[in-house]
Amino acid sequence: MFGSQYVTNLRLEQIADRLDQAVAASDDLPAWINYHRAYQQVTDDGMQPLVEAFEHDKLGLENLEDVYQVIFYRSLLRFAYQQHPELNQLSGINQAQAREQFQRADKQLLSLYQKQLVAQLAQASIEPGNSRGRRSEWTNLALIQNEINKQKRHISQRDLFQRASVALQQLKPCWMMSPASVAQFIPPGAVTFDMVIIDEASQMRPEEALGSIARAKQLVVVGDPKQLPPTDFFKARFDQDAEEDSGEEADILDDESILDMSLKVFYPARRLKWHYRSRHESLIAFSNRHFYDNSLTIFPSPNNQFAVEYQYIETGAYRSGANVPEAMRVAEAAADFMRQYPHLSLGIVTLNQKQQELLLDEMDRLFALHPELEQYRVARENTLEPFFVKNLENVQGDERDVIFISTVYGPERPGMPVMQRFGPINSRNGHRRLNVLFTRAKERVVVFSSMKSSDIRPSPTTNRGVQILKEYLEYAQTQRLQTAVVTGREPDSDFEIFVAERLRQQGYEVVPQVGVSGYFIDLAVVDPERPGTYLLGIECDGATYHSSKAARDRLRQQVLERLGWKLYRIWSTDWFTNSTAEAEKLITYVQRLLI
Numbered sequence: 001m002f003g004s005q006y007v008t009n010l011r012l013e014q015i016a017d018r019l020d021q022a023v024a025a026s027d028d029l030p031a032w033i034n035y036h037r038a039y040q041q042v043t044d045d046g047m048q049p050l051v052e053a054f055e056h057d058k059l060g061l062e063n064l065e066d067v068y069q070v071i072f073y074r075s076l077l078r079f080a081y082q083q084h085p086e087l088n089q090l091s092g093i094n095q096a097q098a099r100e101q102f103q104r105a106d107k108q109l110l111s112l113y114q115k116q117l118v119a120q121l122a123q124a125s126i127e128p129g130n131s132r133g134r135r136s137e138w139t140n141l142a143l144i145q146n147e148i149n150k151q152k153r154h155i156s157q158r159d160l161f162q163r164a165s166v167a168l169q170q171l172k173p174c175w176m177m178s179p180a181s182v183a184q185f186i187p188p189g190a191v192t193f194d195m196v197i198i199d200e201a202s203q204m205r206p207e208e209a210l211g212s213i214a215r216a217k218q219l220v221v222v223g224d225p226k227q228l229p230p231t232d233f234f235k236a237r238f239d240q241d242a243e244e245d246s247g248e249e250a251d252i253l254d255d256e257s258i259l260d261m262s263l264k265v266f267y268p269a270r271r272l273k274w275h276y277r278s279r280h281e282s283l284i285a286f287s288n289r290h291f292y293d294n295s296l297t298i299f300p301s302p303n304n305q306f307a308v309e310y311q312y313i314e315t316g317a318y319r320s321g322a323n324v325p326e327a328m329r330v331a332e333a334a335a336d337f338m339r340q341y342p343h344l345s346l347g348i349v350t351l352n353q354k355q356q357e358l359l360l361d362e363m364d365r366l367f368a369l370h371p372e373l374e375q376y377r378v379a380r381e382n383t384l385e386p387f388f389v390k391n392l393e394n395v396q397g398d399e400r401d402v403i404f405i406s407t408v409y410g411p412e413r414p415g416m417p418v419m420q421r422f423g424p425i426n427s428r429n430g431h432r433r434l435n436v437l438f439t440r441a442k443e444r445v446v447v448f449s450s451m452k453s454s455d456i457r458p459s460p461t462t463n464r465g466v467q468i469l470k471e472y473l474e475y476a477q478t479q480r481l482q483t484a485v486v487t488g489r490e491p492d493s494d495f496e497i498f499v500a501e502r503l504r505q506q507g508y509e510v511v512p513q514v515g516v517s518g519y520f521i522d523l524a525v526v527d528p529e530r531p532g533t534y535l536l537g538i539e540c541d542g543a544t545y546h547s548s549k550a551a552r553d554r555l556r557q558q559v560l561e562r563l564g565w566k567l568y569r570i571w572s573t574d575w576f577t578n579s580t581a582e583a584e585k586l587i588t589y590v591q592r593l594l595i
Contacts, residue, residue, distance in 0.1 A: 001018065091574060092570070095571050127166040127170060129166075141167045161185050186215065191215055192217065194218065196215065196219055198223075198258060200223055201257060202228060229256075229429050273295060274297045279563050279564075280301040283438075283439075286471075287438050301563050310473070310477050313448060315414055316411070316414070318410040318419075323408050323409070329448055331362040334404060345400040347388045347390070347398060349389075349395050352391060355406055360389045399441070401443040402441060402445070403445050420466075422469065425465040428463055431463075434465060435468075449473060456470035496522050499538065508526070508528070509525070510524070510526070522540045523540070525537075525590060539567060540569075566593060570582060
């Protein structure tokens with residue numbers, strides 16, 4: 001206390017001064033006692049050198065806990081390396097090479113499966129059939145070859161399927177047919193399939209499917225119960241006033257589908273949760289929330305600009321089932337699009353048939369007047385995604401880069417209130433019709449409307465479709481729902497925090513956990529030259545990586561790269577070994593992307 005082993009060697013003034021200091025600091029005595037108790041505990045636990053190092057360099061003890069954490073985990077890591085020497089052989093380079101090798105082998109395996117199947121089919125023996133006697137008694141391959149060599153007087157296809165069914169299946173083991181074709185061409189009992197797959201099953205009535213099912217040993221039913229049910233809404237060609245009043249007639253024609261019946265019998269149903277079509281999350285986010293309970297896995301886009309555009313037509317007027325000013329605006333925008341983006345596909349969807357016919361006539365007029373537009377149409381005809389103008393009822397199954405939507409309905413004259421009549425939208429399944437419409441685009445949706453969301457006033461008795469239309473218009477107007485800017489999610493690990501901090505020290509803006517639903521990129525570096533766009537996505541082998549049940553993450557990477565992401569992976573083993581070198585490599589890569 002007095003700074004000497006022998007008090008008698010001290011001068012009286014020194015003792016008195018020291019006692020005065022002790023009395024003046026008497027309030028600190030409990031803290032001093034607690035400090036010594038803690039010091040003794042630290043000494044007993046073998047950590048005295050740590051405290052002595054702080055005291056020697058006069059460091060602030062408030063950092064002692066953080067330093068202890070670092071030392072503890074480094075010691076733990078060192079112990080792990082001692083217990084498992086194979087970890088010393090592990091490096092990010094080796095991991096990356098192994099990962100790339102696995103991905104190449106995985107792709108090669110898929111290709112080999114295809115070649116193996118082709119080889120097996122090529123070696124399959126074809127039933128020769130009967131080639132003797134009258135030609136009317138010939139069967140299988142003999143009959144097929146005879147029909148091929150004929151110039152005229154062919155037998156009916158139904159007769160061919162009856163007499164040559166075995167050889168036909170051996171030649172072509174996979175058949176693609178509509179329900180009507182099955183009934184027309186395949187006599188009962190002539191052909192049996194190992195498996196029948198019904199696609200777009202939500203639009204197929206049970207009576208249409210039964211003929212195919214009866215010819216199968218196994219059945220797979222594929223469809224979306226949130227999309228369009230079987231309907232003859234526009235085939236019925238009702239009186240327009242009846243159509244616009246309430247949509248009740250449409251309810252009568254909305255039948256139960258084979259998908260609805262299958263969901264009751266086959267349990268549990270397998271759900272496909274990855275969403276591939278939309279290249280920006282804003283194109284599917286609305287349907288994901290309102291129809292799929294946010295259960296879809298949506299991959300974020302590196303371009304954070306909203307992909308749903310709203311264009312209000314102030315002069316729009318809805319009369320006699322059509323909106324001429326709105327149709328003219330849509331046609332004009334379509335012409336501009338074809339001139340500016342000849343490499344992108346375009347589809348126009350209207351909410352009723354009269355507007356579709358009006359737009360078809362106007363587009364035909366423009367194609368006749370402007371050769372460059374006709375050139376676009378002809379060029380797209382030779383692809384899988386030709387230009388189309390369709391109504392709400394027949395767009396299911398289509399997809400295009402860009403979709404223009406004409407909502408049709410609006411005031412009878414500008415400035416008048418909007419009559420609350422929305423045709424098929426107000427039917428029992430109107431919301432399912434809209435869900436089909438909202439999910440057709442890959443790149444962008446442009447909504448042309450003579451209404452604002454506030455013009456739609458659902459009542460308690462209004463069907464859900466009207467409410468969904470109102471909310472989608474609000475979504476397009478405000479550009480608000482879930483976006484990939486900031487999720488509010490914390491980084492998955494301290495490892496990610498360290499990496500982000502190194503980037504921020506270099507002046508880069510870093511956003512953790514970028515995504516919307518189901519899949520999140522650990523860290524995203526904002527492009528300083530293009531606001532709203534991410535320059536780089538960084539994936540760390542942290543909690544998300546280790547919790548994955550599949551090593552086959554090649555598909556995720558393919559989806560992200562198709563969306564335009566540049567990806568960079570950091571391995572924790574390299575970071576712990578030499579974080580400075582790994583940080584420099586990362587910074588260099590970011591700088592190279594900027595250049």
